[in-house]
Amino acid sequence: MRLDTANPPQSRAEHLKLVLSLMLLAVLLLPSTGAVKRFLVDKGFVATKLSSKEKAMQLAANVIASPYSYFTAKTDLPLIKVDIKYQDWLQLEEDRRSAFERGIIPENRSQVTGSVYFGKEKYAAKVRLQGDMLDHVNKADRWSLKVELKKKQAMFGSRKFALVAPSVRVNQGPNLFAKSLAVSGFDIISPKNIPVKLVVNGADWGVMLFEQAFSQDLLAVNNRTEGLITRLDLLAESTNSKGEVTRTLKPRVLQQKTILANQALANQRQIALALLDDFLTGKRPASDVFDAARLGQYLAMVDLWGAWHALTWNNWRWYYNPHIAKLEPIQSDVAVTPAEHIWLMKPPSHRFALSKAMLSDNQVKAHYLAAKQQLVTTLESKLIPELERYDKAFIKSLHQDSPLLAPFDYHVMKQQADCWQNNYLSTQCSKIAEVSSELHKQMDNYQAKANWDLHSRLNEHNGELVWHVTNSEAVPLTINSIEGITKRQEIALLEQINDELPVSIVPGETLALNLPARLSAISARVALKGKKSEAYYFQKETAPLSFIPRGGMKPFVSEQYRHFIAQEGNQWRFKAGEWEINDYLVTPANTDVMIPAGTTLKFARDAGLMVFGKFNSQGTATAPVVMTRQQNTSKWSGLSVFANDENTSHQVDHLHISYASSPKLGLWKPRGAIYFVKGNVNMNTVKITDNQSEDGLNIINANVNIYDLTIKNALSDAFDCDFCTGVLDTSEFTNIGFRSGGDGIDVSGSTLTVKHAKFNSVRDKAISAGEQSQLIVSDTHFNDVNFGLVAKDNSLIEAHHVRASNIQHKALMSYSKKRIFGPAVMRVTDYVCTDSDCNIKQTAELGSELLVNGLTIRTEALDVKNLYNTVMKSDKPK
Known part of the structure; x- marks a missing residue:
């Protein structure tokens, strides 16, 4: 239902004439009323100086430049339409009226149904007001709206998002901060902010920002494994006679209902919240709770931008990384501004209570200083030039509705960096102050309630x-x-x-x-x-932090292993021979583990090996390294390896592993029997047989160079590689997923070359590429598999010389499973299928692409949900 009266559309010249007239009125009224100030802010004006004279001069210059900005604005922006029924709209209006009465948008607000139109699609949605402060709703229209699409539909890779006026986020500020992280190589999760045109109930709301919500979708498109996002709530606040503020904070997860309904995520929730509670109560240092490298980099970037707003207790958001059981910072409400009197400030991370506690940890501080040095060193040669180019291009998307918007002055960033580098000791820098209490009332102390x-x-x-x-x-x-x-x-x-x-x-x-x-x-x-x-x-008998993957403080669990494991400095050297291990061994941090040729390690059921550092198997063709179960047990608890950093290289030669399962240690439950996290994983002739876990070999966030890999009799998936790059040359997968269904090779967010691979008896997919993966596949043969080569979720597979036989369902498939990613593409040349019905074993979903031997396979409607409830249904072991 339209809530407005249809008017003839204005020409661009008429629209500009009206805007300029109002701007002239604003100039004449300076200092102006609140309404005129809000108008100027909405049109992109941000005062960069404090004095009225300088503000007036800046406004005059912006007004003079505005016609050019307006006529050169980018107008072909994505168009989103939102329709809300009249009675439901009244509920949103009531929440807005209540917000003006209270001075804040109420926490318990109405969520109404609506329809969202984008392109040719119509989406059912739930809509409510977004934000807390009145700037989200203080205009006649262009209110901030929170949208959640139903039925797992997605736009721009998100099912949950907000539509906000650019001025609410200081226009290009969030994008400039995110661009700074990307240019600097700091892998920090950052929500998308995409300029769009918005029409609400027929009324043109102009250019708004499509702002990605903190959700699983945000994690997926940022190449993170499914996990959860945490934040802090305020339970109580007190002020003592000295005026010191103490706040009682309580950690919680976002989307708790969804998290608790998933057993794995529910376990992760307990670990994540317990870690945060331990940090807040001083039981654990920051580096034992947070990813020290990413946290140090984030804090350094915050200080470069003077982004104090990101450090307030209520704006922190953290992703729980389930592999390493640590929390990563997420860019959240940084509110960076071109205003010189705000941008230029002494490092806010040294002033706010939480970030001060983080930086008191030596590891976090070291990463902070390293990131600071990198930023200062590359500022003029790399960072500022990239930002200037990006800034000028990006604001053209906002200029149609915000013609007063100007690029940031990066001389201010240079001054901030110079003063930061010399500790504000120069005469000019000494005038720069700490973050002002007028900007934010900070807490002096905090305590936690779990x-x-x-x-x-x-x-x-x-x-x-x-x-x-x-x-x-x-x-x-x-x-x-x-x-x-x-x-x-x-x-x-x-x-x-x-x-x-x-x-x-x-x-x-x-x-x-x-x-x-x-x-x-x-x-x-x-x-x-x-x-x-x-x-x-x-x-039973399991506290949230009863076990988390951390380097052990002691060299060995028991003295009984000293006769075949020698500790020399930061090295563990195994002695050649056959040995039994009855405990779960965890190395100290930064340990090099070396197992010589001819060594056989036999593990008890709950025994295994966890390495923090570097792993080196020195087996040979005639004397391999063997890791297996003891005679009186059905399985053991596997090998887990955590690299020190992305430059750590593991060399795994002639290793035979059998009957391994993933460790069951407290609530931390990895999927892989053999598990590598980060670093460079080099393998030569590795055999994995009869594994007893979800994944036989699981590699995360690593560069891989694997030659001659054999996986046989896998309980579920054989080789799972998430966010990997590299080569898999010469491999064989036999009898995969015999209990619960499983894939031969399953990759997510990876760039991988697979050649000379053979697949025999695979109950699910031989090769599955998902979540924006790129695979080059050559000289590969599938035999007796349910599905052969599968591309999904914005992945690309380029394959050559592929042979298929005895395919139960489909040999080649291209489709979208997770709508946040979109369709997939597969191109196959020199493809031969020997089955009699090969022509019906090639399928591409509408929107995806499948090209076979130069011929485009006709796309069709595909019920993907039903596919995964039937022939692709898996019953993964717990």
Whole structure:
């Protein structure tokens, strides 16, 4: 329904004439009323000086330049239309009216249904007001709207996003900050901010920013494994007689309902929140909680831009990396500005309580100083030239509605960097002050309050299983039901216990509930007062941080291994021979592990090896290194290797691994039996057989150079490579996914060359490329596989000399599974299929592309969801 009266469209000249008239009025009224100031800000004016005279001169110059800016503006922007029914629109108007009464947009706000139109598509959506402060809604239109598309649809790689006026985010500021990170090679997650044209209920709202929300989509398009995002909430605030502010903060995850519904993410939630709580309470240093390198780089960039706003407690966002069990900073509300009197400030990271605590850690400080030096050194030769080019191009997308907008003055950045480098000791620099209390009332001290479930435990006591529930919250919590889980993953309904529920626990009270001793875990539905009931998972004898992957403090778990493992400085040298290991061995940080030719290591069920540093298997063709189970057990707990950094190189020669499983250590649960994270992974003749975990070989964020890889009898997937680059030459995959279905090679966000590969008896896909991967495949043969070569989710596969036989479903497929990525492309030459019905075993979904031997395969509608619920359905082992 249109809420406006249709008017004849204005010509560009008429529109400019009106804008210039209003600007002239604004100049005459300086210092002006609030309404005129808001008008100027909305049109892109940002005062870079403090005095009224300098503001007037700047405005005059911007007005003079505005006709050129307007007529050279980029006008072919993406068009988004939002339609909301009248009665629903009234709810948004009521929230806006309430915001003006309270001085802030209410936390509990209406979420209404609407329709979003983009291109030729129509999307069902939920819409509400976005933001907290009144600048989001203080204009007649162009309010900030939060949009969530339904049915897993996506636009610009996002299902959840905000539409905000550029002035709310200081126009090009967020994009300039993100561009600085990219140019500097700092891999920090940064939300997209894309200029679009917006029409709401028929009314032209002009140019707005499409702002990506903090969600799983943001992680996926930034090449991060599925995880979660955390933030801090304010529970209480107090001020003492000295005026010092103390705040009580509580960590939480975003999208908690979604997180708790996924077992793996629920486990990650407990670890992430416990880590944050330990940092806030001083139990753990920052480098043991956060990715020290990325945190140091982020803080350095914040200081270069004077982006103090990013450091306030409520603007921090962190991604929990499930591989290393650490938190990464996410660019959030940096509010960088060209205003010289704000941009020029002493490092705000040295002033804010949380960032000060982070920088008190020597590792974080070292990475901060390294990033600072890099920025200062490359500022004039690289960073500023790149920013100037990007800035001039980007603001053309905003000029149609913001003709007063000008590029940043990067001489200010140069001055900031020079003063930062010489510690503000020069006469000019000494005048630069700390972040002003007029900008932000900071906290002097902070304390933390952990979630109730982090204080609660499921432990065995005197032969009985007891669940101790501690209510650390400020409101009562109610236990509504409990479901038991046995060691074999069987469900126990616990009718007798549930008959006595629900039961409420007041703040500060602990309740002990006796449960059947046969249980290994429980899932309990619990609700805090005023909140909906949610399912929480508790594992027997497992605190959230009972195990996380960290370098051990001691050289060995037990003295019994000293006769065949020699510690020399930062090296572990194994002795050739056959040895039994009955413990899970964890090396100290920065350790080089060397296993000589002819060594056989036999592990007990819960035993394994975790290396922090460099791994070197020195096997030969006649004397390989062997890692396997002991005779009296069915499996062992695998090999995990964490590189020191991306430059660490592992050399793995003639290694035979069998019957390995991923470690089951606390709530940290990696997928791979053999697991490499970061660095350069060089492999030559590696055999992996009879693995007992989700992935046989799992490599994350690494450069790979693998020759002669054999994986046989894999329980599920054989080789999973996420965010990798490199070559896999000469490989063979046999009997893959025999229990639960699995792929031979499964890559995400990777650039990989695969040649001379053979696949026999693969229950799912031989090669699967997803999440913007690029694969070059050559001299490859598929036999007896469900699916051969599959490109999905904006991936590209270029294949040559491919042979296929005994294909159960499809030999070649191209489609989109995750709509945030979009369609895929596959081009295959010299392709031969020996099956009688090969012509129907090639499929491309509408929008994707499949080219086979020079012929384009006709696209068709494909029910991808049904595909994964039937012939591609997997039952991964837990």
